Amino acid sequence: MDSARPYLAAFSSRFLLMLQYRAAAIAGFATQCWWGGIKVMIYAAFFAAAPAAAAASPMSLTQVITYTWLAQALLALTPWSADPEVALSVRTGSVAYDRLRPVDTYSLWYVRGAAWMASRALPRAALMLLGAGLVLPLIGLSDWAWKPPPTLAAATAFAISLPLALALSSAFLMIVNIIVAATLTDRGINVLFNSLIIVFSGNLLPLALYPDWAQTALLMQPFAGMMDIPLRLYVGQLSGTDALLGLGLQVFWTTVLVLVGRLAMGRVMRRLEVQGG
Amino acid sequence: MNSAALVLRYFSASLRSQLQYPGSAIMLGIGAFLTTIIDMLAAWALFDRFGQVQGWGLGHIAVFYGVVSTSFALTDFFTRGFDVFGNEFVKTGAFDRILLRPRSPALQLVGYEFRLSRFGRLAQALLVLFVGAAVVGVDWTPDKALLLVWTITGGVALFTGLLVLQASFAFWTTESLEVFNVLTYGGIQAAQFPLSLYAGWFRNFLIFVVPLGCVAYYPVLAILGQPDPLGAPDWWLPTAPAMGFLFLAISFLAWRLGIARYTSTGS
Numbered sequence: 001m002d003s004a005r006p007y008l009a010a011f012s013s014r015f016l017l018m019l020q021y022r023a024a025a026i027a028g029f030a031t032q033c034w035w036g037g038i039k040v041m042i043y044a045a046f047f048a049a050a051p052a053a054a055a056a057s058p059m060s061l062t063q064v065i066t067y068t069w070l071a072q073a074l075l076a077l078t079p080w081s082a083d084p085e086v087a088l089s090v091r092t093g094s095v096a097y098d099r100l101r102p103v104d105t106y107s108l109w110y111v112r113g114a115a116w117m118a119s120r121a122l123p124r125a126a127l128m129l130l131g132a133g134l135v136l137p138l139i140g141l142s143d144w145a146w147k148p149p150p151t152l153a154a155a156t157a158f159a160i161s162l163p164l165a166l167a168l169s170s171a172f173l174m175i176v177n178i179i180v181a182a183t184l185t186d187r188g189i190n191v192l193f194n195s196l197i198i199v200f201s202g203n204l205l206p207l208a209l210y211p212d213w214a215q216t217a218l219l220m221q222p223f224a225g226m227m228d229i230p231l232r233l234y235v236g237q238l239s240g241t242d243a244l245l246g247l248g249l250q251v252f253w254t255t256v257l258v259l260v261g262r263l264a265m266g267r268v269m270r271r272l273e274v275q276g277g
Numbered sequence: 278m279n280s281a282a283l284v285l286r287y288f289s290a291s292l293r294s295q296l297q298y299p300g301s302a303i304m305l306g307i308g309a310f311l312t313t314i315i316d317m318l319a320a321w322a323l324f325d326r327f328g329q330v331q332g333w334g335l336g337h338i339a340v341f342y343g344v345v346s347t348s349f350a351l352t353d354f355f356t357r358g359f360d361v362f363g364n365e366f367v368k369t370g371a372f373d374r375i376l377l378r379p380r381s382p383a384l385q386l387v388g389y390e391f392r393l394s395r396f397g398r399l400a401q402a403l404l405v406l407f408v409g410a411a412v413v414g415v416d417w418t419p420d421k422a423l424l425l426v427w428t429i430t431g432g433v434a435l436f437t438g439l440l441v442l443q444a445s446f447a448f449w450t451t452e453s454l455e456v457f458n459v460l461t462y463g464g465i466q467a468a469q470f471p472l473s474l475y476a477g478w479f480r481n482f483l484i485f486v487v488p489l490g491c492v493a494y495y496p497v498l499a500i501l502g503q504p505d506p507l508g509a510p511d512w513w514l515p516t517a518p519a520m521g522f523l524f525l526a527i528s529f530l531a532w533r534l535g536i537a538r539y540t541s542t543g544s
Contacts, residue, residue, distance in 0.1 A: 027454075027455060027456045030456055030459065031456060031458070031459050031463070034459045034463050035459075035463060035466070037479070038463070038466060038467050038479075041474065041475050041476055041479065042323070042470055042474060043323075045330055045331070045470075045474040045475075046323050046326075046327045046330055047327070049327060049328075049329070049330035049331055050327040050328050050329075050330070053326055053327045053328060054327070057326065057327075191308050191312060192308070194312070195311065195312045195315055198315060199315055199318060204315065204318060204319045205318070205319040205322055205323070209322060209323065209326060210322045211322065211325050211326070
C-alpha cells in the first residue's frame with residue numbers, strides 16, 4: 001500500500017484544489033442546462049413528428065432525455081484538453097521537477113489528470129442532478145426529467161462502468177499530454193481532439209441514434225467507453241451480455257491506451273528538452 | 278484620419294502580423310472549417326432516422342444554420358477585442374490607455390484584432406447556406422438576395438450586441454464572462470432549428486429577449502416563401518431582422534453605463 005501513497009496524495013490534493021473553483025462550476029452548470037434543454041426539446045420534436053420511426057428507434061425518448069442530462073452532467077469527465085498543468089510545466093520547464101521525483105511520472109500525471117477531471121465533474125453533476133432530476137419533476141415537468149436507472153442491474157452496471165470511463169479518459173488524456181510534451185504546444189491538438197470527442201463519445205448525439213449501419217463501428221471505437229457506454233448502461237439500452245461487452249470494451253481500450261501511453265512517454269522523455277529561464 | 282480609415286489601418290496591421298505565420302493562419306482556418314462541419318452532423322443523423330419534422334427537412338435546417346452561422350462568422354472577424362475585454366483590458370488596467378486616446382473606445386476595440394482564421398467558419402457557413410437553399414429549391418431573385426443580405430446584417434448587429442453586452446458586464450465582474458458563449462455558440466445551435474420545434478417559453482426568449490429567431494427563423498421563412506406555421510403576420514417576416522439593431526442599441530446603452538462607472542484596477 002505504501003507504494004500507492006504518493007499517487008493517492010497527488011490525487012486528493014488536485015481533487016480538493018479544483019473543487020475550490022465554485023464560480024466555474026456554476027457557469028459550467030448554466031452552460032450545460034442551456035445545451036441540455038435545447039437538445040431535449042429538439043429530440044422531443046423529432047420523436048413526436050415520426051411515431052413509426054420513434055417506435056423503431058433503439059432508444060426511447062425517455063431514455064434519450066435521461067442520457068442527455070447525464071451526458072451534460074458528466075461532460076467534464078471526458079478529456080477535453082490536455083491537462084493545463086502538464087502543458088504549463090512543459091512550457092516553463094518545471095517538468096524537470098516531475099522527472100526528479102522518486103515516483104513514476106506516467107502514474108503521477110495519470111492520477112493528477114484523473115483528479116482534475118473527476119473534481120470538475122462532481123459539482124456539475126451534483127447541480128445537474130438537483131436541477132434535472134429533482135426540480136424538473138417538482139415543477140411538473142417530469143416528462144423532461146433525469147430519471148433513475150430502470151433496474152438494479154442497470155444501476156450496478158453503471159456504477160462499475162463510470163470509474164472505468166474515468167480510467168479510460170485519463171489514459172487518453174495521457175496520450176494528449178504526451179503529444180503536448182513532444183510538441184510543446186497544446187493549441188492545435190486540443191481543437192482537433194475536441195471534435196473527435198464531441199462526436200464519438202456521444203456528446204453531440206447518443207451514438208445509438210446514428211444510422212444503423214454505423215452502430216457496430218461506433219460501439220467498438222475507444223471514445224464510446226468514455227461516455228456513451230456508461231450512459232447506455234444507465235438507461236438500460238445495453239443489458240445482459242451486451243452490458244458485459246460494453247464493460248469489456250472499456251477495460252480493453254484502457255489497457256491499450258495505457259500501454260501505448262507508457263511506450264510513447266518513454267520515448268518522449270528520453271529526448272525531452274527542458275525549457276529554462 | 279476618419280474612423281473608417283482608422284479601422285482599415287488597424288485591420289491591415291493585424292492582418293500583416295497574422296501573415297507573419299502563414300502556416301499557422303492557414304491551419305487555423307482549415308481547423309475552423311473542419312470543426313464547424315460537425316455542427317450539421319447531429320441534424321443529419323436525426324433526419325436520417327426520423328425523416329421530416331413538421332414539414333422541415335435537412336435542407337431547411339441547413340439554410341437556418343447557414344444564415345445564422347454566416348452572421349456569427351462575420352461578427353467574429355472584428356469583435357475579438359470585446360470578447361477578451363474583461364481579462365485583457367479591465368483586469369490588467371489596459372483600458373486606461375484606451376480611454377486616454379482621442380478616439381472612441383468601441384472603435385479601438387474593434388481594431389484590436391481582425392481574425393483571419395474566421396474565413397474557415399465563413400466559408401463553411403456560406404457553403405451550407407447555399408447547398409441547403411439549392412436542396413429546398415430557393416429561386417434566387419434580386420429581392421430575395423437583398424433580403425438575405427439584410428438578414429445577415431441584422432444577425433451581425435445582434436451578435437455584435439451580444440459581444441458588446443458581454444464586454445459591458447466585465448465592468449462589474451472584472452473578468453470575461455464565458456457564460457455568454459451560451460448565447461453566441463449556443464445561439465447558433467438554437468437558431469438552426471425552426472422556432473416551431475421549441476416550447477413556448479423558449480420561443481419567446483428567442484424572439485423577445487435575445488432575438489435570434491428574428492435574424493434567422495422569420496426572414497428565412499420569407500426567403501423560402503412560406504407563411505409562418507405559428508401565425509406571425511406576413512409583413513413581420515422580412516422586418517424582423519431590425520430587432521438585431523434594436524438589441525445592438527440597447528447593448529451600447531449598457532456599454533455607456535459601464536464606462537461611466539469604470540474604475541481602474543490600478544495594475
